[in-house]
Amino acid sequence: MPELIQEPEAPVSSTIAPRKVSRRNMLMTFGIALNAIAGALFAVPVVGYIFGPARRKEMKKELAWITLGPLTQFPVGQTRLATYRNPFVRPWDGDTGNIPCWVRRISADKLQVFAINCAHLGCPVRWYPQSGLFMCPCHGGAYYADGSRASGPPPRGLFEYDYKLEAGQLWIKAGQVPTLASPPSQACADQPKRCACA
Amino acid sequence: MRLIKDLGGWFDHRLQLGQPIKEVMQHPVPRRTASWAYVFGSASLTVMILQFVTGICLAFVYVPAADGAWNSLQTLNHQQAFGWFIRALHGWGSNFMVALVIIHMVQVFLFGAFKYPRELTWIVGVFLLLMTLGMAFTGQVLRFDQDAYWGLGIGASVMGRMPFVGPKLVHLMLGGPIIAWEMPKDWPRTSLTRPRRTP
Numbered sequence: 503m504p505e506l507i508q509e510p511e512a513p514v515s516s517t518i519a520p521r522k523v524s525r526r527n528m529l530m531t532f533g534i535a536l537n538a539i540a541g542a543l544f545a546v547p548v549v550g551y552i553f554g555p556a557r558r559k560e561m562k563k564e565l566a567w568i569t570l571g572p573l574t575q576f577p578v579g580q581t582r583l584a585t586y587r588n589p590f591v592r593p594w595d596g597d598t599g600n601i602p603c604w605v606r607r608i609s610a611d612k613l614q615v616f617a618i619n620c621a622h623l624g625c626p627v628r629w630y631p632q633s634g635l636f637m638c639p640c641h642g643g644a645y646y647a648d649g650s651r652a653s654g655p656p657p658r659g660l661f662e663y664d665y666k667l668e669a670g671q672l673w674i675k676a677g678q679v680p681t682l683a684s685p686p687s688q689a690c691a692d693q694p695k696r697c698a699c700a
Numbered sequence: 701m702r703l704i705k706d707l708g709g710w711f712d713h714r715l716q717l718g719q720p721i722k723e724v725m726q727h728p729v730p731r732r733t734a735s736w737a738y739v740f741g742s743a744s745l746t747v748m749i750l751q752f753v754t755g756i757c758l759a760f761v762y763v764p765a766a767d768g769a770w771n772s773l774q775t776l777n778h779q780q781a782f783g784w785f786i787r788a789l790h791g792w793g794s795n796f797m798v799a800l801v802i803i804h805m806v807q808v809f810l811f812g813a814f815k816y817p818r819e820l821t822w823i824v825g826v827f828l829l830l831m832t833l834g835m836a837f838t839g840q841v842l843r844f845d846q847d848a849y850w851g852l853g854i855g856a857s858v859m860g861r862m863p864f865v866g867p868k869l870v871h872l873m874l875g876g877p878i879i880a881w882e883m884p885k886d887w888p889r890t891s892l893t894r895p896r897r898t899p
Contacts, residue, residue: 530725544750547782547789551757554781592775594768 564590564678565686569671570605576613576672581606581629581647584615589677603663604629604636605672606647613672616649617661617680624681627660636660662687737811740804747797754790762842766880769844794836801832852879 566589576582584605591599604616604627616636618626625640635652636645643654650659661680664687666673680686712718761780763772776783805825808814814822837855841848852874859869871877 526726533725544753544789547785548753548757551780551782551786552760554783557781593771594763594765 565675566590566677567666567673567675568677569673570603570615571672572670573607573667573672574670576605576607578607578609581631583629584672586674586676601676602626603674603676604660606649611667613665614649615663615665615672615674617663617686619661619680621651621656621658621660621682622654624679657682661685737807740800740807744797744800744804747793747800751790751793751797754786754793757786758790764842766844769842773843791840794839797832798836801829805829849879 568586568589570584570586576584582605583602585600585602588595588599588601602618604618606614606616608614616627620627620638620640620643622638622641622643625638625643627636627638627643627645629636634647636647636649638644638654638656641655643656644652645656645660646652648659649662651657662685663674663676665675676686678684678686758776761772761776761783763769773787776787778784808822808825837851841852856870856874856879859873860866862869874880
């Protein structure tokens, strides 16, 4: 804005010596800088502490193979509730470290292991053999026996764990609460609308 | 840089804080009053704020139970990011807080700053000192290790020597008849909700 430069005061002020940095001002700046450094020294660990659980290093170790017990306790053609101890717990996690899941045995060596959590907002679904449906108590989500979405608000079928059979035991890969952002199995990530793993 | 300046200007135009702060910082004071002797009040305030922040952070992980406290401290020290640092900061902050508050009290006493019209400031300060000492004591008890347990025993023995009210005070401090979890369990709730001022 050139018109500002041609203010009547401008020539007057130009005759005065260039603005001196007073000791008072310099010490104030110095003090602010010192406080900023001290504040940063304090803030960095606090922020790191609070966001610690979201660090990549922490998030990498959240899936592990864990056994659900001998395969004989899951009869062919039935869907049974199983519980496992989460592979990552702290000593005081108590019962919250015990995670339930649904095991559907289709044939001798073909199974589906569903997470208990509804794909909508994570409430625990329950298997009703009479109607052949998984039902969610929260918002009316319903799933068919193979875990695909039947009705209600869920955007996809039930989350499935990867499984393997070893020495007569059923193993699943588990460790973190399943969400749309982190499904326990990538098997049907390409078909999130209707999980067709059956 | 210009963006920061504009943003700061936007806030200051609405908060109107910059000018008053500048005036306070540039306020001329007599040469002989510009002394380091006066820093201990605001130093205790600063340490108290640090104690609040680190204490709230530690409360995220700490388990207030006799069989969980020690394990949660191991998690803090070895697993939680910066947990060891926040814990150390809180522990040392507690020691510094007591030291600073006492130095502050000595300064106020020696300078005669408790005299009229500041008697009430002194009286409030006495209670704040007692609260600081009380929190320093109950805080170190939270570890619930041998130190904490037998430290409580010492506290109980000291209290028990009070005439007349001794037995009642012992039960009040322990929150029951024996050295058990009651008192430390109570502590985080009271200390996090009780308002406190620096003397």
